[in-house]
Amino acid sequence: MKRSGLTLHNRLLLVALLPAALLATLVTTLVLYRGAETLDRTLHERGNAIVSFLAPAAEYGVISGNRATLQSLLQAAMAQREVSAAAVYDDRGTLLASRGRIGVLEPEALRKIQEGATSHFAPDTLAVVAPITSGGIAIDDELVDGWQPGASQQRASTIGWVHVELDTRPSSREKAFIIWTSFAIVAVGLLLTAVIAVRLARSVSRPVARLVRGVGQMANGALDVAIPEHATSQELSALERGFNTMAHAISENHRTLQLRIDDATALLAYQAQHDPLTGLPNRRVFEQKLDECVVASRRAGDHGALCFIDLDRFKIVNDTCGHAAGDDLLMRIALLIQQRVREQDIICRIGGDEFALILRGCSPSDALDIADELRASIASFDFEWHGRHFSIGASVGMAYIDGSHTDPSDILIAADAACYEAKRSGRNRVVRYPLEAEHQNSPALEGPDSAEAV
Numbered sequence: 037m038k039r040s041g042l043t044l045h046n047r048l049l050l051v052a053l054l055p056a057a058l059l060a061t062l063v064t065t066l067v068l069y070r071g072a073e074t075l076d077r078t079l080h081e082r083g084n085a086i087v088s089f090l091a092p093a094a095e096y097g098v099i100s101g102n103r104a105t106l107q108s109l110l111q112a113a114m115a116q117r118e119v120s121a122a123a124v125y126d127d128r129g130t131l132l133a134s135r136g137r138i139g140v141l142e143p144e145a146l147r148k149i150q151e152g153a154t155s156h157f158a159p160d161t162l163a164v165v166a167p168i169t170s171g172g173i174a175i176d177d178e179l180v181d182g183w184q185p186g187a188s189q190q191r192a193s194t195i196g197w198v199h200v201e202l203d204t205r206p207s208s209r210e211k212a213f214i215i216w217t218s219f220a221i222v223a224v225g226l227l228l229t230a231v232i233a234v235r236l237a238r239s240v241s242r243p244v245a246r247l248v249r250g251v252g253q254m255a256n257g258a259l260d261v262a263i264p265e266h267a268t269s270q271e272l273s274a275l276e277r278g279f280n281t282m283a284h285a286i287s288e289n290h291r292t293l294q295l296r297i298d299d300a301t302a303l304l305a306y307q308a309q310h311d312p313l314t315g316l317p318n319r320r321v322f323e324q325k326l327d328e329c330v331v332a333s334r335r336a337g338d339h340g341a342l343c344f345i346d347l348d349r350f351k352i353v354n355d356t357c358g359h360a361a362g363d364d365l366l367m368r369i370a371l372l373i374q375q376r377v378r379e380q381d382i383i384c385r386i387g388g389d390e391f392a393l394i395l396r397g398c399s400p401s402d403a404l405d406i407a408d409e410l411r412a413s414i415a416s417f418d419f420e421w422h423g424r425h426f427s428i429g430a431s432v433g434m435a436y437i438d439g440s441h442t443d444p445s446d447i448l449i450a451a452d453a454a455c456y457e458a459k460r461s462g463r464n465r466v467v468r469y470p471l472e473a474e475h476q477n478s479p480a481l482e483g484p485d486s487a488e489a490v
């Protein structure tokens with residue numbers, strides 16, 4: 037659909053003002069027309085009434101030629117409101133008497149004028165002329181031989197004319213007054229209508245504009261939107277409340293959803309980095325940390341050691357008491373190791389019963405001491421499961437991180453080989469890499485064989 041450039045506000049103004057303006061124009065025109073017509077008609081009627089009264093009254097004066105009578109008659113006519121001049125003519129059009137500044141009419145013009153005819157012969161003047169007729173005297177006629185009823189009417193003839201002029205200025209002034217009063221009323225009415233229309237249009241267009249802004253903000257991604265509820269109309273007020281409720285609900289749902297996503301993401305991140313059974317960092321984290329350690333040892337001289345810890349004869353617990361017991365034992369051993377290592381050390385579970393311990397910032401001898409203390413703790417740990425007691429051990433393979441390695445997998449291989457050697461040479465002991473020298477020179481580190489289930 038084609039869009040118009042008119043705003044909602046302007047449309048509402050148009051709807052309110054256009055009919056009012058049209059109606060006002062129509063009504064004003066009608067009132068003015070009717071008012072002017074009525075004033076004109078009233079003036080004409082007055083003129084006619086005066087000449088109708090004057091014509092029969094002047095009959096005697098015209099017949100008798102008594103000008104004094106005619107003058108006093110005209111004087112009486114002049115007393116009438118708006119009469120500015122008056123005159124009487126005989127049947128030949130000769131002026132017999134006049135009052136005021138009369139515009140004398142030619143006999144020709146008089147003869148053409150019928151009774152009650154009016155005309156504007158001069159500006160601001162309305163002239164009314166009526167013939168003076170003589171109907172004869174009925175008493176005298178009856179005395180005449182051969183008189184018949186109705187004969188006097190037949191002999192009525194025009195013996196002169198009365199001519200009255202009315203001043204049209206008061207009437208014009210009244211017309212002007214009506215015109216200006218009407219215009220003033222219409223102007224005030226239209227002004228009031230405009231003020232009311234503007235207020236009404238605003239009461240609709242402003243809340244709608246606020247709603248449009250709110251929707252726009254939401255469309256741009258700002259969900260926490262609330263518009264002020266100032267609408268005065270019931271429907272718009274309900275719309276504002278509804279919008280705010282809806283926006284709040286959407287915002288809340290979005291927030292809840294975002295929290296769930298964050299939780300799920302955090303859980304996934306945690307699960308991606310931790311062993312689900314013991315909660316220790318998993319193999320992936322271990323590899324990262326080992327990388328960091330190797331880099332730190334080369335760059336900052338931050339030396340340390342890697343210990344591979346493989347539990348001895350763990351399988352017996354699984355086989356005799358089931359996997360639940362094995363799981364419980366793994367969790368307890370993980371806790372035990374965590375409690376015994378330092379804050380800067382990193383302990384990870386990297387396999388079934390295998391743990392990796394990265395010792396940071398320590399000398400080879402300190403690392404050896406820590407590893408052996410750990411081994412001894414595991415060896416002396418008494419695991420109890422439904423009345424049965426188990427004592428397991430741990431074989432520990434150690435490789436130093438002293439800045440001489442560039443590849444972390446070399447250290448891994450070394451620690452793995454040392455651990456294997458610890459297993460092979462009887463379990464429950466710490467073997468460090470390089471193997472031969474360490475193994476031969478450190479008999480003290482060799483512990484007793486791993487304990488069997490008791």
Ligand SMILES: Nc1nc2c(ncn2[C@@H]2O[C@H](COP(=O)(O)OP(=O)(O)OP(=O)(O)O)[C@@H](O)[C@H]2O)c(=O)[nH]1
Pocket residue numbers: 313346347348349350351352354358359360361362363366387388389459
């Ligand atoms: N309960 C339990 N057992 C596991 C889990 N992961 C691996 N295992 C078991 O742990 C055992 C590890 O095998 P081994 O290391 O050969 O068993 P071991 O008795 O410790 O043998 P040595 O290391 O030679 O002393 C296997 O039987 C696996 O099934 C686990 O998450 N829970």
